[in-house]
Amino acid sequence: MRTDDLIADLAESPVATARPSLRIVGAMLGGWLVALVALLLVLGAPLASLSQTGMLPFGVKSGFAIAFLAASVSAAIAAGRPGKKLSLRLALIAVPFLALLALMTLELSSTPRGNWGGLFFGTTYMSCIAAITLASLPVLVSTLWAYREMAPTRPALAGLLAGLSSGAAAAVAYALYCPETTASFLLAAYTPAALAPAVAGWLLGPRLLRW
Amino acid sequence: MKQYDKADLLEAKLHALMVAGMSGHSGAYRTLLSLSADRLRSYFGRRLAGRDFDVEDLVQETLIALHRKRATYEQSLPFTAWLHGIARYRLIDFLRRDKRAVEVPVEDGFDEDETDAFGAMLAQLDVEALLADLTPKQVAAIRLTRIEGYSVREAAAMTGQSEPAVKVNVHRGLGRLMARIKGGDDAD
Numbered sequence: 001m002r003t004d005d006l007i008a009d010l011a012e013s014p015v016a017t018a019r020p021s022l023r024i025v026g027a028m029l030g031g032w033l034v035a036l037v038a039l040l041l042v043l044g045a046p047l048a049s050l051s052q053t054g055m056l057p058f059g060v061k062s063g064f065a066i067a068f069l070a071a072s073v074s075a076a077i078a079a080g081r082p083g084k085k086l087s088l089r090l091a092l093i094a095v096p097f098l099a100l101l102a103l104m105t106l107e108l109s110s111t112p113r114g115n116w117g118g119l120f121f122g123t124t125y126m127s128c129i130a131a132i133t134l135a136s137l138p139v140l141v142s143t144l145w146a147y148r149e150m151a152p153t154r155p156a157l158a159g160l161l162a163g164l165s166s167g168a169a170a171a172v173a174y175a176l177y178c179p180e181t182t183a184s185f186l187l188a189a190y191t192p193a194a195l196a197p198a199v200a201g202w203l204l205g206p207r208l209l210r211w
Numbered sequence: 212m213k214q215y216d217k218a219d220l221l222e223a224k225l226h227a228l229m230v231a232g233m234s235g236h237s238g239a240y241r242t243l244l245s246l247s248a249d250r251l252r253s254y255f256g257r258r259l260a261g262r263d264f265d266v267e268d269l270v271q272e273t274l275i276a277l278h279r280k281r282a283t284y285e286q287s288l289p290f291t292a293w294l295h296g297i298a299r300y301r302l303i304d305f306l307r308r309d310k311r312a313v314e315v316p317v318e319d320g321f322d323e324d325e326t327d328a329f330g331a332m333l334a335q336l337d338v339e340a341l342l343a344d345l346t347p348k349q350v351a352a353i354r355l356t357r358i359e360g361y362s363v364r365e366a367a368a369m370t371g372q373s374e375p376a377v378k379v380n381v382h383r384g385l386g387r388l389m390a391r392i393k394g395g396d397d398a399d
Contacts, residue, residue, distance in 0.1 A: 082296025
């Protein structure tokens with residue numbers, strides 16, 4: 001086919017009907033609801049531990065998870081647009097973690113060294129990691145599915161960011177259940193839990209997100 | 212007053228055309244595609260000097276990619292940066308595929324002697340009668356790559372098979388032919 005003919009063909013439908021970023025957000029919401037229902041079925045009613053922990057730890061947890069989610073989704077969507085600069089968005093992902101780091105320093109300085117283990121591991125360390133990692137799965141599937149509409153020029157990075165977003169979404173859901181109260185715990189448990197789907201996305205990206 | 216250089220002017224023009232195109236102006240979109248094709252031709256031409264067919268293939272592939280992924284463009288993004296991102300991705304993809312095509316003889320599994328012996332035998336036999344024994348896909352793959360001298364890529368494009376499929380068909384087909392010529396019996 002001659003290039004001029006191809007151009008004439010393509011020019012017949014200039015308007016793009018797809019809205020890839022909306023579709024990603026919609027798909028993530030769908031996957032997140034599935035994860036939330038799964039948590040409801042397994043862990044029962046949400047916010048049950050709020051009476052023991054009080055509002056503040058719940059606020060810190062949710063605030064952290066939501067900020068983490070917003071930053072990683074924004075970076076993930078930007079990674080699907082060719083020519084878009086990523087560095088600022090990638091740096092923003094670190095902000096909620098830096099805030100936790102500051103809180104952790106405060107907690108450590110006001111806790112005797114012998115009790116530091118409790119700050120980091122609480123009483124629900126393993127179940128927290130398992131819950132967030134499992135809850136991120138439906139979000140990861142739906143996000144990667146919707147992401148194929150995008151045009152990632154670095155599919156591995158795009159997959160990683162999609163996975164990180166899924167982990168963050170799962171953290172938002174699990175924050176409704178988490179009975180822990182320290183920022184140190186959030187850093188020690190939520191971080192590896194969110195990294196698991198990120199690694200999965202990083203490995204899957206080059207296969208699933210090529211175009 | 213700020214001095215605009217040529218690149219700024221071109222960007223302003225392409226950006227305006229893209230915005231008009233995305234809001235339904237077919238003529239603007241067509242002009243944009245033509246101008247993009249020129250840009251792409253020189254972009255790929257500089258990197259694949261002398262390979263005019265590959266360059267034109269890549270230009271077309273990139274135009275199709277641009278069209279399919281046009282929803283990922285947003286107006287705040289410089290059009291040239293977006294186009295360059297797509298072109299670079301297509302070029303990397305092409306070079307990766309191209310590398311595989313160059314490696315075909317190594318992966319094919321026949322060593323030098325075997326191939327020569329096969330050629331000598333082939334010359335003495337009725338090629339058409341032999342080929343009649345193979346599946347149509349194997350016949351097409353062997354005929355195009357080994358008799359008519361097309362590359363694996365070209366053969367893949369002509370037959371609609373994937374490149375690995377062409378290689379496999381050539382490999383299996385030749386293996387079967389060798390077995391028949393040597394032993395007279397079917398072997399798979």
